[in-house]
Amino acid sequence: MLAEEFGREGCRVLWGDEGLLAAATCPGAHTVLTALTGTAGLMPTLAAIKAGRDIALANKETLVAAGSLVTGLAEKHGVKILPVDSEHSAIWQCLQGSKPGEVEGIILTASGGPFRKQPEDLSLVTVSMALDHPNWNMGKKITVDSATLMNKGLEVIEARWLFGLDYGRIKVVIHPQSIIHSMVEFVDGSVVAQLGLPDMRLPIQYALGYPRRLPGRLPRLDWNSARELTFDPPDTARFPLLETAYRAGRLGGTAPAVMNAANEVAVEFFLAGRIGFMSIHRVVEEVLGRHRVSGRPDLEDILEADREARQLARRLAEKLNNF
Amino acid sequence: MLAEEFGREGCRVLWGDEGLLAAATCPGAHTVLTALTGTAGLMPTLAAIKAGRDIALANKETLVAAGSLVTGLAEKHGVKILPVDSEHSAIWQCLQGSKPGEVEGIILTASGGPFRKQPEDLSLVTVSMALDHPNWNMGKKITVDSATLMNKGLEVIEARWLFGLDYGRIKVVIHPQSIIHSMVEFVDGSVVAQLGLPDMRLPIQYALGYPRRLPGRLPRLDWNSARELTFDPPDTARFPLLETAYRAGRLGGTAPAVMNAANEVAVEFFLAGRIGFMSIHRVVEEVLGRHRVSGRPDLEDILEADREARQLARRLAEKLNNF
Numbered sequence: 001m002l003a004e005e006f007g008r009e010g011c012r013v014l015w016g017d018e019g020l021l022a023a024a025t026c027p028g029a030h031t032v033l034t035a036l037t038g039t040a041g042l043m044p045t046l047a048a049i050k051a052g053r054d055i056a057l058a059n060k061e062t063l064v065a066a067g068s069l070v071t072g073l074a075e076k077h078g079v080k081i082l083p084v085d086s087e088h089s090a091i092w093q094c095l096q097g098s099k100p101g102e103v104e105g106i107i108l109t110a111s112g113g114p115f116r117k118q119p120e121d122l123s124l125v126t127v128s129m130a131l132d133h134p135n136w137n138m139g140k141k142i143t144v145d146s147a148t149l150m151n152k153g154l155e156v157i158e159a160r161w162l163f164g165l166d167y168g169r170i171k172v173v174i175h176p177q178s179i180i181h182s183m184v185e186f187v188d189g190s191v192v193a194q195l196g197l198p199d200m201r202l203p204i205q206y207a208l209g210y211p212r213r214l215p216g217r218l219p220r221l222d223w224n225s226a227r228e229l230t231f232d233p234p235d236t237a238r239f240p241l242l243e244t245a246y247r248a249g250r251l252g253g254t255a256p257a258v259m260n261a262a263n264e265v266a267v268e269f270f271l272a273g274r275i276g277f278m279s280i281h282r283v284v285e286e287v288l289g290r291h292r293v294s295g296r297p298d299l300e301d302i303l304e305a306d307r308e309a310r311q312l313a314r315r316l317a318e319k320l321n322n323f
Numbered sequence: 324m325l326a327e328e329f330g331r332e333g334c335r336v337l338w339g340d341e342g343l344l345a346a347a348t349c350p351g352a353h354t355v356l357t358a359l360t361g362t363a364g365l366m367p368t369l370a371a372i373k374a375g376r377d378i379a380l381a382n383k384e385t386l387v388a389a390g391s392l393v394t395g396l397a398e399k400h401g402v403k404i405l406p407v408d409s410e411h412s413a414i415w416q417c418l419q420g421s422k423p424g425e426v427e428g429i430i431l432t433a434s435g436g437p438f439r440k441q442p443e444d445l446s447l448v449t450v451s452m453a454l455d456h457p458n459w460n461m462g463k464k465i466t467v468d469s470a471t472l473m474n475k476g477l478e479v480i481e482a483r484w485l486f487g488l489d490y491g492r493i494k495v496v497i498h499p500q501s502i503i504h505s506m507v508e509f510v511d512g513s514v515v516a517q518l519g520l521p522d523m524r525l526p527i528q529y530a531l532g533y534p535r536r537l538p539g540r541l542p543r544l545d546w547n548s549a550r551e552l553t554f555d556p557p558d559t560a561r562f563p564l565l566e567t568a569y570r571a572g573r574l575g576g577t578a579p580a581v582m583n584a585a586n587e588v589a590v591e592f593f594l595a596g597r598i599g600f601m602s603i604h605r606v607v608e609e610v611l612g613r614h615r616v617s618g619r620p621d622l623e624d625i626l627e628a629d630r631e632a633r634q635l636a637r638r639l640a641e642k643l644n645n646f
Contacts, residue, residue: 093513093515095420097419097421098420099535099536173546185543186536187536187537187538187539188525188532188537188538188541189525189543190416190518190519190529190536191517191518192416192417192516192517192518193503193516193518194513194514194515195506195515196512196514202511202512205511206511209511212422212425213421213422213425213509213511213513214510214511216510216511216512218512219512220508221508221514223494223496224556225556226553226554226555227554228551228552228553228554229552229553229554230549230551230552231546231551231552232549232550233547233548233549
């Protein structure tokens with residue numbers, strides 16, 4: 001298939017992997033916004049970095065699968081990785097003006113998704129229930145990840161690479177209103193938080209305007225009426241994938257790529273109605289448990305681990321489906 | 324009276340106005356922390372500025388009474404005014420790394436004091452009720468100011484001088500838990516907030532360590548248990564002194580000094596059990612209403628306006644007391 005055709009008025013229409021690579025390395029761009037879902041974002045992001053483009057990163061799976069590789073390559077090519085995920089944008093904003101060594105830890109907030117409190121029995125969750133996110137209007141895959149808290153787990157790993165912090169210094173707090181987008185705790189005990197309406201235009205604008213804040217007409221937080229912000233520790237018994245992500249992150253090497261690949265497959269099966277909601281965790285745990293971690297993987301190791309994990313996840317999911 | 328005597332072990336004991344001036348201009352100090360209550364802080368602060376000391380300012384009345392004078396003198400002598408009030412410290416922390424023109428406004432949080440909701444009839448408030456602040460353990464004068472919201476009004480004027488913002492860009496929001504100490508709203512709609520336990524050691528340490536954040540062992544905010552932060556617009560019918568302060572601030576010139584002097588006297592009378600809680604507002608309003616504002620006052624104008632306001636406030640308070 002041709003990766004390029006001419007649309008009307010000289011507009012170029014590109015598609016597929018080749019199209020992604022062409023867009024990622026398009027001449028004349030300073031910054032590439034990568035907003036793909038899943039590991040599909042990895043290769044174009046690497047290509048954009050090699051082409052010297054700053055990366056406005058909305059694709060968390062890229063750093064989850066290949067954080068060491070991507071950040072190392074970015075350093076080598078002198079390009080910046082600018083977070084676009086709302087939580088990481090919040091942390092980045094809170095870090096402005098701070099100095100190395102002043103950060104004690106970060107606190108990622110999580111809406112908790114639609115199943116924070118109910119149904120009590122999560123095996124009853126249907127696809128349409130999982131796609132009904134209370135605060136954010138997003139794609140299907142990330143919406144399911146929000147419902148399992150895997151999304152927060154991926155963000156924990158993403159944060160580790162973006163901000164160079166140990167996992168012990170990355171906390172998750174459930175904040176159902178999604179107004180505080182995340183926080184930084186400093187060595188003096190002071191906490192700085194970024195707040196805003198749940199609207200992705202703000203972090204996108206911040207990344208593209210950085211280091212300047214561009215004026216914007218987005219709706220403002222309204223302080224003229226009563227407002228309540230609540231915070232709870234995450235229920236890790238109910239949402240075990242969050243701890244799975246911490247474990248994969250701590251294992252390091254190929255483990256996060258494997259966990260992420262297994263999760264992508266399991267979510268696909270769930271969205272197709274072929275496995276239940278709780279089986280997403282079972283598939284991911286099983287694939288991660290069987291994987292032999294390679295400690296300092298290169299790109300080929302990561303892609304290979306990803307492929308193997310997907311195959312195994314598919315087999316396991318089909319088995320569960322046949323029950 | 325001598326302003327100086329020698330205590331044991333060569334420790335110098337100083338007192339009175341002369342003692343304050345000597346402490347404020349003490350040789351060898353880089354920074355003077357002014358933590359007096361009331362207009363008493365003005366002269367030593369001016370002396371410290373003239374002596375080239377940076378000012379860590381915990382005395383809001385200094386900027387309320389003579390904001391233009393104090394900030395002008397600080398600029399002339401190249402000294403910094405570092406906020407120590409928890410709200411202003413919060414805003415200062417939130418502003419780190421931002422550029423001129425990026426601030427849309429600031430949001431000062433207020434606990435709302437002990438009488439936010441009850442008693443319904445504020446004329447029933449006694450001195451001991453007013454001194455029982457829910458979150459902060461402070462001096463008597465500022466605790467009463469918190470109960471009338473005059474404290475927040477003084478802080479609005481203080482913020483105007485510290486951060487150079489019009490009154491229209493300074494909002495007040497009631498936040499009874501005193502965890503978010505204040506916020507900055509930027510031109511893109513993003514809001515940055517500073518959080519911490521209500522403990523003055525943090526803003527003091529931040530001012531003294533600035534521009535570095537020094538590690539500290541203060542207790543941390545605990546995110547491992549449920550937490551609820553609430554926000555309400557201030558009830559200006561119940562606490563009219565907040566709007567009085569905005570009005571005095573907008574009048575400018577000698578008006579804030581006069582309002583502040585009248586408030587100091589009225590609070591003294593209240594603390595002495597000589598006027599009721601609601602009479603504080605009556606005295607302040609009456610004194611401010613009778614004052615002819617002088618637009619560009621020098622120090623003598625301010626001190627004169629302050630003296631006259633105190634005399635008038637005393638006469639009015641005694642009349643109320645005789646009722």
